Amino acid sequence: MNGWLALAVAIGFEIAGTTAMKLSDGLARPGPTAAMFICYVLAFSALARALKSLEVGMAYAIWSAVGTAVIAAIGVAWFGESWNVFKGLSLGLIVLGVVGLHLSSGA
Secondary structure (H helix, E strand, C coil): CCHHHHHHHHHHHHHHHHHHHHHCCCCCCHHHHHHHHHHHHHHHHHHHHHCCCCCHHHHHHHHHHHHHHHHHHHHHHHHCCCCCHHHHHHHHHHHHHHHHHHHHCCC
């Protein structure tokens, strides 16, 4: 599996795992709790695979930034969490930081 594809898979499972964590109600609900653990094992497995060909700093920055941005959007859309301009700008700065890391790596 290509490193970028593995990173995309890792991001997908991390997002699913974090969403399942929210749905687990503090690990009180067995179904979402089991889904969370499975998703995190798959996310870290895919991330480890991605790191075979991608720089660790850049890959981890992308993994965490995309996960953070998508989870913030899921929180607003599905869980009724608050959204404001400051949150949007802050997430934008995270994305800009990741782009800067990517550009500075010469990839």
